[in-house]
Amino acid sequence: MKSALIALVSLSALAVASHGVVHQHRSGGWVQNPSGQASFTEYSGCGTPSCGISMTSGYTAAINELTFGSAQSYGDACGRCFNITPTSDPYTPSYTGPMGNTITVRVSNLCPVAGNEEWCGQTVSHPLNQFNMPVHFDLCEDSGAAAAFFPSGRGAMLGTYQEVLCTEWKGSEGSPLWNGACMAPVNAPLWPSVACGNEGMKHSLDCAVMLMCALRNPAPVSG
Numbered sequence: 001m002k003s004a005l006i007a008l009v010s011l012s013a014l015a016v017a018s019h020g021v022v023h024q025h026r027s028g029g030w031v032q033n034p035s036g037q038a039s040f041t042e043y044s045g046c047g048t049p050s051c052g053i054s055m056t057s058g059y060t061a062a063i064n065e066l067t068f069g070s071a072q073s074y075g076d077a078c079g080r081c082f083n084i085t086p087t088s089d090p091y092t093p094s095y096t097g098p099m100g101n102t103i104t105v106r107v108s109n110l111c112p113v114a115g116n117e118e119w120c121g122q123t124v125s126h127p128l129n130q131f132n133m134p135v136h137f138d139l140c141e142d143s144g145a146a147a148a149f150f151p152s153g154r155g156a157m158l159g160t161y162q163e164v165l166c167t168e169w170k171g172s173e174g175s176p177l178w179n180g181a182c183m184a185p186v187n188a189p190l191w192p193s194v195a196c197g198n199e200g201m202k203h204s205l206d207c208a209v210m211l212m213c214a215l216r217n218p219a220p221v222s223g
Helices: 145-149 204-210
Strands: 013-015 021-023 035-043 053-057 060-064 081-088 103-111 135-140 157-164 172-176
Touching (some): 035 081, 103 135, 103 145, 135 145
Parallel strands (some): 035 135, 060 103
Antiparallel strands (some): 035 157, 053 172, 060 135, 081 103
16 A cells, blocks of 8 residues: 555644634544545445454445544544435536435545545645545445445535444444454444544554555545
8 A cells, every 4th residue: 555644743723714624633643523524435345444344234434544543554433433414416516416315334444545635635734635525435335335325326425424323333343354453342432532543554564464455455436
C-alpha cells in the first residue's frame, strides 16, 4: 500500500468554508466525529479488510483514512456502526429522487488517500474531499450494502451519517484474519470514546508473516 502517513499533530479545530467547521475531538491528527456530512461510493472485493476481521453477514463499508485512524493498519473506526442517508447526487444536483435508503453499516476497511484522492483524499491540512465532504464511506457491494443504499442506476451519492451503537447493526463477525486484528465491540461507547485506538503505522510483523499487506487495500472507489 502506498498511502502516505498522516502527520501526528494536535489541532483543536479545522475551519472549512463550505460546510461549517470540522471539529477534531481528540489529538493525534485524526478527525473523527460521530455525525456529519459524507460522500458515498461502492467497491467490491471486501474479503481481507484492514481491520482484520471479515463480517459473515451484515452491511459493511470502508471509510476514508483521516476518519479511519490509520494509513495501513486498523484504526479506531474499526467496528463502529453508522446510520447513513443519501440526500443528493454529486454529479446531477438537479436529481430529486428517489434518493435511496437509510441503512446501518459497520466499518471494517480503510479507503486510503493514495489512489482514491477524489473521494478519500481528506488530510489534516485539506480536510475535505473533492466534493467538499469531510467523511467518505465506500460501501461493500459483497455485503449487500451498496444495493440497499443507492438509488437504482447510481453508484455515488452525498448525504449524512450518524454513529450508532452496533446493537442497531444486523450482522455477525467472522474470525480474525491475522494477529492484532481489532473491531470495536457492539456495545462500545460512541466517539469521542476510544475502542481500537488509532494506529499510525501498519503492523509490519503481521504483514511479513501473513503476506497480506497488498490484499488489505480496498479496490479504488468507483465514480
